[in-house]
Amino acid sequence: MSFVGLYTGLTGVRAAQVGIDITGNNVANAATPGYTRQRVELAARPSYQAPGAMIGTGVDISTIGRLRDGFLDARFRSSSADHAAASVRSDLLARLEHLTGEPEQGISVRLGRLWEAAESWANNPADAATRRQVLSELSSVSDTIRSTAAAWDALAADTGARRDTQVTMANDTLASLADLDRRIADMNPTRIGPELLDQRDLLLDEVARLTGADVKIDENNRALVTLPGADGQPVDLLRAGERQRLAVDPAGGGIHVAALDATAVDPATGPSVAVGGEVGGLHQVLVTDLPRWRAELDAFARTLADAVNTVNAQGAIGNGAGGSQPGGALLTFDAADPAGSLRLADGVDVASLAASALPTGAGGSHDPSLPPAPHDGRNARAFADLRTTKIGDGGAADPAGASLENRFADLVVGLAGDVRSARATADSARAVSVGAELARMQEHGVSLDEEMVGLVRYQRSLEAASRVMTTVDEALNVLVNRTGIVGR
């Protein structure tokens, strides 16, 4: 019997106290984002040689473990980047679709009204009211196309601004990460608080979500952020404390990695990289999806204008001198931006609509001295037939082409198909990402029940260790004070 037993009890009390503190910290941080649960690692102290046996000397607190699984982190980070990219694309395409107003208030409805008006006009070609109706529907169709194009352009501008903001945000996050990483590197390894590591992991999560970059902690406990370059070789964004930044090339529209001190004017000097995550999703929509559908709308606007103008040119209008001439262009557009500039041509009025066929003279060809027959609605009928007439890309009738109505339906349905597949991709990416997050949370997160059990265990352990001390104390008391007083 010696004081060793007392000391053994003390180590038990200390270990239990630390256990309770750590448990308390876990419980307090149960809802803290990025918190990794901690656990006291205990180890038995070395034994000493007592007469007859090796006797242990209590317990040591070896470490406070941070229960983090790098594999789960990597899985979560890549799936969250995929999810961010897919959901951004799905949202943007859905907004693009929403802006068409189909099937209730879009261009298809206005087109239907235009053909109705044209048919009434064909039935009553000389009537100013039916002609006015055709003109107003024609202008309504072009207004709708123009406003759809304008809304799409505004969405593209928004998306561009949003991408640039996210690029800035990614650079800021990278700066915070580099800063924190340096502080961690400068520290004595034994004195690094787990909360700093949690913080760094959180920033790595954010960088991965924003850019889809490959992030990890290297063997020197430094953060490493790389992006795949154009040739497939990884390009460093952050390695051993050396930080670069992302920059959008204003001319080419690509995303590059540029040195921190490079001027904003020429980011293209840095290598071009394949960016994923939210920035990548926005960028992809901006350079592929939006221009593609805008071009489809342009093509439709151009074909509509060409078809209407071609039909009008096949009919006759008065030439002001009592004779007739072919009808002029009704719709006009700027070739650089057909959908955004489609409108009624200058000076078009009810007299510009060519209802009748070109009057022919003795030779069977158009005789400009003959006036258009007032009740001849043959060309107006051809106009109304544009509803189903198959036309080529130049606007002239072409049996191998498609009707205006089908062309527009193809556009709407094509876009809808894209939206649908983008949504499906986003949904499955979301499921994967939520699954990965769950798996990580199950590993890294705090379970209150578990902590309660731990608390009870440490409490009991503390009580028992105290008891050991009391017992040893009492035993020593007997030895010190009561020994040798037998019979007194």
Place this chain on the structure above:
Amino acid sequence: MRITSEAMVLRSLDRLHTRLSRYERAQSELSTGRRILQPSDDPAGTRRALSLRSSLQAREQELHNIDDARGWLDTADSQLQTVTARLARVQELATQGASHQNDDVRRALASEIRQITEELAGIANAKHLDRPLFGGFGAGDPVVRVNGTWQYPEAGTTGAPDQIMRRVSDSEQVRINVTAAEWLGAEVVGTDADGAPVYGPQLLNFLERLATDLENGAPQAVLSGHLETVRTSSVRVTDGLATIGTATNRVESARARALDLQLTLRTELSQVENVDMAQGIMELQVQQVAYEATLQALGRALPPSLVAFLR
């Protein structure tokens, strides 16, 4: 598997979100009555709905066209029926004139024929909805009297007749007019300033000649020849009537078809676009119950823990 409170919250939120969005979807489908709210809900269905709707619009317009065509055809028909009756009377009068030699009687007959001529000219110039019924593409009167001779003032009366068409189905157009020249006939009545022939309505000018011949006491042979001309004129009018009748039949059967198609298209469109009400209500109910159950399950599952139990 280790369950942590954070994971439980995340998963619960995820489930709630899924449930709520399904509930919302069922609710908006039912409140709009439509299955396709955005084209992306069902791209193939949207394609069908767009084409069905446009077909439906076309059928509606055709029904308008058919009503309009019926107006034209009925008016032309009743006018030409009158012409047939008048020509029968002319035949009667001409036969009488050929047998009666009394000048007073003949003058009376001639005067009635002149009246009929005026009436036929009136019919030829009749209007429907403010447009010359028998005028083809022209806007003015089809026949006018110049210096006692009936003429066609509009150009083009001698070539192919102006055909006014109405579309009555996707692939079918029906002619709804006959021109004055078709049932009055045409003959050269003079030349214009450029030396080109001027045409006039053969029947009207013939009736004028018949009246004059009756007044002037023309010989029996001439009058008998005129009787033959009246008969050929009647045939022309009957041809016109037949054209109108055939068109009326086609328009009628087109109307039946259009009405039939309209019904079919409406049914199909509704099948593509609309929510089956009974099913929609059931779906909403199911989603509501599911959502409430999820809420309740969460309400029961989240608060209790060892913390609460140990208290």
